Amino acid sequence: MTEIMLVASGDLRESANTKCWPTQKAMEDKLAAVVAEMGHTLKRAHPVKPEGHGFIATQREGMDVFRTIEPHAPIIVAEAVWQYSHHVLPGLSSHKGPILTVANWSGQWPGLVGLLNLNGSLTKAGIAYSSLWSESFEDDFFRSGLKSWLESGTIAHDESHVRPFDATAVPAELAGLADDIAADMAGNKVIMGVFDEGCMGMYNAIIPDEMLMPIGVFKERLSQSALYHATKQVPEEEARAAYQWMLDKGMTFHFGSDPKEELTEDQVIDQCRMYIAAVRLADFFGCEAIGIQYQQGLKDLLPASDLVEGMLNNDDRPPVARADGSIIREGQAIVHFNEVDECAGLDAVLTNRLHRALGQPVETTLHDLRWGDADKSGSRDDFVWVFEISGAVPPAHHEGGWAGSESYRQPSMFFPFGGGTLKGYARPGEIVWSRIFVKDGALHMDIGRGQAVKLPAEECERRSRATDYPWPIMNAVLTGVSRDQMMARHKANHIQVVYALSAEDADKAMMAKAALAAKMGMTVSLCGV
Ligand SMILES: C[C@H](O)[C@@H](O)[C@@H](O)C(=O)CO
16 A cells, blocks of 8 residues: 655635635545545645645745655645645655646636646656546546556556647748748847736746747846836826727626625726736837736736736727827737736737738637536537636627626635626637647647637536636637547646637638747647647
8 A cells, every 4th residue: 555645736825725625625535535445545745724724825835845745755736726836846846756636627716727737837847747637536537547647657648639740731821921920020029028927836837038039039027016106107087098998899897886896997997007007018118918927916906907918919909099199009909918928928929920911810818728518508519618717818709899798806815906807708710729838948839720619608607607707718619639638738727719710711820820830949739630
């Protein structure tokens, strides 16, 4: 019988840790029971704390926990919640025993998202690990995987859907376009504005400068303090004009009177101030794209930036003037990468340039790979993902655009000062999905195809209620990739999505993006296509 150590990384926000603890506890109990059935014991490497949860809540705490773990012991990192990878990365980086990351297949909290972030971070750090996920912890996929790990310390997942991209297969016209964009970026250079690098321990989301320089991309390291100051300088009437612009477009805001739990107009006005400040800062520093870290630091000063990010990502957005009255990038999105995920930011820059040149919709966003399920209404019989993110989704992705978009208060356990979201359901259409990630000290891109699908209203509501109701959803079907293949292969919590006008256009756009990434030296893999 072997003793396996259980580690649980959590949020930095105690409000989230205490609220999510019962779900984590239930998952740990199930996991322990299965491990026991297989003749082993699962032992927590750190206690449940008097605060009422058993999560590691800081990096230092994680380091101290790992000092007490025998270096060759098998470790399971179990996640039912959103977690900060840097809490456990230092300990895992020097650990000598086998590592297994596990999450419960549930939409309730972003546990699968936390798992994927950790997997991406371990991949970037070159730390060997295995990974599993399960709804009941009784299914064959989970049990055979766990058995394999317990016996050999590894699990072989099916990655037969992945093949190397062959640049010679790209039509000359698309290859030429990719060459032109790569040459323009390398020659003229591009700035990505980064408002406080590193969000919520997402080590995988940081691209070392040295990997960006050869492709002509440079970071402008901006501070959220500068954004806070600039936000405070925007006069109320300017913010009100941006708010009125959204109202005129038909957007719905769900207001209440208690700012602690409900959205108020004041919160939205502050978000409009932030939007104007962000546009001006992007203009002043010449940033082609910007990313606001926002979850830590800014959340204690201002409403969340989610609505702001979605506004920025839309070509059709409220106008913002310079001091001389000229409009900044009129009619053009200012690419925003949520949670300052630089891999997503780089992808979004390439996507925006490419789709504009191809005459395709340019609006792009990341989503969390939050969860997925069968369509319980029975309208389809394939597996439908719930791509869902707290912010940054452009209204152009929603059925009905601005008029199909709604704003709810951000959950108070994450955002004490609230702020409205930009909720909607993604309109049906052909999509290209992709993810840039760092592995073996180099940039990689996984890319594939799929559709955003329309589900009956009650099924949309069920999915939304099963996750975070205020956040936007894309119900997505991925071409040629099963649920477990996607989970096994994907090296990030985020996935980048963009629409094309038709299936043929999307195929072309995918090939052109793959060619562009390959031209820039990335190792590109086609997934499911
Ligand atoms: C509010 C939460 O921290 C979310 O931001 C989290 O679930 C993520 O979106 C992680 O990508």
